[in-house]
Amino acid sequence: MVREIQKRAGWMLRFLDHPSAIIGTILVSVLVLVALLAPLMAPHDPYEAESLRDAYQSPSQLFPFGTDGLGRCVLSRVIFGTRISLTVGLVVQGISLFLGITLGLWAGYWEGWVDDIISNATNVMFGFPNLLFALAIVSVLGPGLYNVFVALGLVGWPIIVRLVRGQTLSIKHKGYVEAARASGCSHTFILLRHILPQCLPPVLVMATMGIAGAILAEAGLSFLGLGAQPPHPSWGSMIARGREYIWQAPWITAFPGAAIFITVLGFNLLGDGLRDLLDPRIQSERIR
Amino acid sequence: MFHYIARRMVQMLPVLIGITLVAFILMNLVPGTAISMMMDPRAAPLPADVEARLLEHYGFTDPLPIRYLKFLGNALRGDLGFSFRFNQLVSIIVLERLPPTMLLAFTSGTLAVLLGVFLGILAALHRGRILDSFSMVFGLAGASMPVFWFGILLMFLFSVRLGWLPASGWGSGSVSHLILPTLALGYGFAAIIARVTRSSMLEVLSMDYIVTARSKGLSERMVVYKHALKNALIPVITVIGGQVGRLLSGAVLTETVFSWPGLGRLLVDSIQHRDLPTVQGSLIFVAFVFVLVNLVTDLTYAFLDPRVRFE
Numbered sequence: 001m002v003r004e005i006q007k008r009a010g011w012m013l014r015f016l017d018h019p020s021a022i023i024g025t026i027l028v029s030v031l032v033l034v035a036l037l038a039p040l041m042a043p044h045d046p047y048e049a050e051s052l053r054d055a056y057q058s059p060s061q062l063f064p065f066g067t068d069g070l071g072r073c074v075l076s077r078v079i080f081g082t083r084i085s086l087t088v089g090l091v092v093q094g095i096s097l098f099l100g101i102t103l104g105l106w107a108g109y110w111e112g113w114v115d116d117i118i119s120n121a122t123n124v125m126f127g128f129p130n131l132l133f134a135l136a137i138v139s140v141l142g143p144g145l146y147n148v149f150v151a152l153g154l155v156g157w158p159i160i161v162r163l164v165r166g167q168t169l170s171i172k173h174k175g176y177v178e179a180a181r182a183s184g185c186s187h188t189f190i191l192l193r194h195i196l197p198q199c200l201p202p203v204l205v206m207a208t209m210g211i212a213g214a215i216l217a218e219a220g221l222s223f224l225g226l227g228a229q230p231p232h233p234s235w236g237s238m239i240a241r242g243r244e245y246i247w248q249a250p251w252i253t254a255f256p257g258a259a260i261f262i263t264v265l266g267f268n269l270l271g272d273g274l275r276d277l278l279d280p281r282i283q284s285e286r287i288r
Numbered sequence: 289m290f291h292y293i294a295r296r297m298v299q300m301l302p303v304l305i306g307i308t309l310v311a312f313i314l315m316n317l318v319p320g321t322a323i324s325m326m327m328d329p330r331a332a333p334l335p336a337d338v339e340a341r342l343l344e345h346y347g348f349t350d351p352l353p354i355r356y357l358k359f360l361g362n363a364l365r366g367d368l369g370f371s372f373r374f375n376q377l378v379s380i381i382v383l384e385r386l387p388p389t390m391l392l393a394f395t396s397g398t399l400a401v402l403l404g405v406f407l408g409i410l411a412a413l414h415r416g417r418i419l420d421s422f423s424m425v426f427g428l429a430g431a432s433m434p435v436f437w438f439g440i441l442l443m444f445l446f447s448v449r450l451g452w453l454p455a456s457g458w459g460s461g462s463v464s465h466l467i468l469p470t471l472a473l474g475y476g477f478a479a480i481i482a483r484v485t486r487s488s489m490l491e492v493l494s495m496d497y498i499v500t501a502r503s504k505g506l507s508e509r510m511v512v513y514k515h516a517l518k519n520a521l522i523p524v525i526t527v528i529g530g531q532v533g534r535l536l537s538g539a540v541l542t543e544t545v546f547s548w549p550g551l552g553r554l555l556v557d558s559i560q561h562r563d564l565p566t567v568q569g570s571l572i573f574v575a576f577v578f579v580l581v582n583l584v585t586d587l588t589y590a591f592l593d594p595r596v597r598f599e
Contacts, residue, residue, distance in 0.1 A: 020428075124306030127579045128571070131537030132555065136311070136571050139559040140318050216434055220541050223436050224556050239437055243545075246444050253444075257437035265432035272428075 014277055021273020027266030035082040044073035046080040046233050056249045066251035068242065074252060077233035078259050084234045085263055088148065088218040089211035095153025097207055100160020101199070105191050107161065108168025118161065125158040131217055138226045145228040148221055152214050163206060167199040201278040208271035212264045219260050235260050292590050300583055307575045308363060312356050315568040368569035373561055378569030382551065385570075388458050389539055389550030395466055396474035397535060401528065404478040405521070408485020412520075413512065415490065423482055430479020435538040439472035439545035456547040473542045477535055484527045489520040522593050529585025533578055 015021055034041060044050070044063070049071030057067040065074035107118040125133070137151035171177060172195060180190050221227035222236030230237065235256035242252030334342075343349050347358065359369070368378040411423040446468060447455035459465035492498065493516055501511045540552030547553070551570055558566035 120302055120306065123303045124310060127303050127307045127575045128310075129533035129536040129574060129578055131540060132571060132574055135540070135555060135559060136314055136567060139562075139564070139567050140314055212432065216432075219434050220436060220537075223434075223541065224544060226559065236434075236436075239434075239440065243440055246440065247448055250444055253437070253440055257434060257440070260434045260437065261429075261432055264434070265428065268428060268432050 015273070018273045018276060020269040021277065024266050024269030024271070024273055027262060028270055031082055031086060031263055031266060034079055035086045038079050038083055042073070042076035042079045044076045046072065046076040047231050048072070056245065058249070059251055065255045066249065068238070068249070068252045069245060074238075074255050077238060078235070078255050081233045081235045081238065081256060081259060082263070084145070084228060084232060085215045085218065085260070088145075088152070089215045089267070091149045092152040092156060092214035092218075093207050093210045095149070096156030096160055096210060097203070099153070099157035101164050101196070101203065103157065104161040104164025104199075105168055105196065108165040109172060109187070109191055109195070111169075115165075119165070122158040122161050125155075128155075130155045130213075131220060134217060134221060135224075135226065138221060143226045143229060145232065145234070148218055148227045151221075152217050155217075156210055156214065159210075160203060160206060163202055164199050167202065168195055171195050171198050205271055205275045205278060208267055208274055212267035212271065215260065215267070216264055289591065293587060296583055296586055300579060303579055304576065305360075307579070308360055308572055309356065311568050311572050311575070312359055315564045316352060316355075318564060363572070368572060369565035371558075371563055371566045371569075373558070373563040373566065378565050381554065381566060382570050382573050385549065385551045385554045388548055389543070389552060391458075391466070392469055392473060392539060392542065392548060392550060393532075393535055395470040396472075396477060397528075397532075399470055399474035400477035400481055400535075403474070404481025405485050405524065407478070407482040408524075409489055409512070409517065411482065411486040412489035412493065420486075423486070427479040427483040427486075430476045431483070433476060433479075434541075435472060435476055436541040436545050438475060439469065439542055442468045442472055443545065456545075458546075458548050458550075469542050469546045469548055472545065473535065473538050476538060477531060480531055480534075481524060481528065485520065485524050488523045489516065492516045492520040522589065525592070526585060526589055529582050529588075532581045536574055536578060 049055075049067070052071050054063070054067045054071035055069055057063050057071075059066040063073050063075065065078060068074055068077070103118050103122075107115040128136075134148075134151040134155050137154060138147055141147035141150060177190060177194050180194055185193075218227055218234070219236035219239075222234040223240045225237070225240060228234035228237055230241075238256040239253050242249065242256070246253055333339075340349075347355065350358070362369070366379055368382065370376075371378050371381060374381055407423040407426060411420040414420045443455050446453045453468055454465050455468075457465060498511060498516055501515045502508075506515075536552075539550065540555060542548065543550045543552040544556055551574060555567060555570045555574075558564075558570070
């Protein structure tokens, strides 16, 4: 018990000692709060302007980030855009993790022809540059936010499969797994109870970085006009619309871009921090 | 080495076939017939018998596996299909759009490798000091920067405000047109390379043979460049190969920002115009290039690090 507490405290202390983990945690928490409290924080309606006469207002006290071509408050739209980006990150990683962990455990545990099929499919998927494959899927499904979820979810799983499969292959011959099998545990029980938890730390790091990647990819697809459709305040599509007026109204482009940057940075920092904390190899280096 | 090359080539075959299969299936999931997609959506629909005859004429009535095999056979002969939008073979359109993309990928890749390796070494040699922090901030910012937004910022600063450089187009590859897209696309890539170089360099610098080199009195310059750097760069090569996919993805966005007439722009345009044969063809082409680049990376790796070959 005492050792358990010491272990936990050690983890916390290492966490507090790690600037990027702290900054990442703070950034991500703030973004989650902004997304949850968006209706309370946004000074104006993100979808409708009070008057078209407000179009292309530069930042002022009334409109801190200025207004866009329809007179909508850019700050309010950026605030509501947080909801879209975080949802994309979570849903996409949810799909990728579900597919990746299931297939990875399966391939690594059973090997044989199941593994051959899954590994070959993974290799084929690695043959496509991610964004291009997502583009192709969206071109089939048609533009729209839900289709972006599907497209990016289908793009994200191979890397998780590779990770989980490798971990499973190395864990399944360990003594405690063989002991569990000898004592009559079912395969499902062994997979979920003994193997999966061992795979989770690196998967957690990968998933955190994956959220950053998914948010960037959604922004890119929306920028190309293939993601969230108007009037949804997706940061990527705000940039696409604002780009045409960059000469008169650079703020329409600048603020949503900064929001993407900060969000992705937050998840990358958190992922970096988690990796340093969870990777035993780097830990020893830090102690040294 | 020969066995290793042969083995890797054989391993590549199912992947290449898989790529064509995935692209083919994907494009055949699209609702609507191939003929209805060629028609102007505002026009009156074709009489059913005319559409049926057209489908028959273009071979769309064959069962899917037969059509896939035909497609594969044609692809092997370099024919990736026909685009009704351009009234041209997809392979020809793709080859026409290839030079601008290759040029952009080459310049930004070169910039990224030079800048990234330089900053990575600098950071490793000044570990924990201001130069290290600087290059790490550079690296983190680059990994988090949306490439299209960075491109627009560069364009805003250097074309709109300062008027130094042209804002868009490729000017048949003139240097002034090339600078901004290269910076936009190269920065994120450079950032990743800098981070990998730094950690790889730090790892090598803590090895015993470096301690030996130092203790026998070699100059620091000799230790770093002659002993450490060569080994430190091996993992960097793998990362460069793996990140080419990211570079190609980024090229799509960069080309859109700068109206660069390359493959990425072609792909996006074709999606917007529902020109599926071109989408399918360029997707397969880019994926093949990507797989080949990865093969070359692996072979380079095996050449430089003999341990890999015997695994």
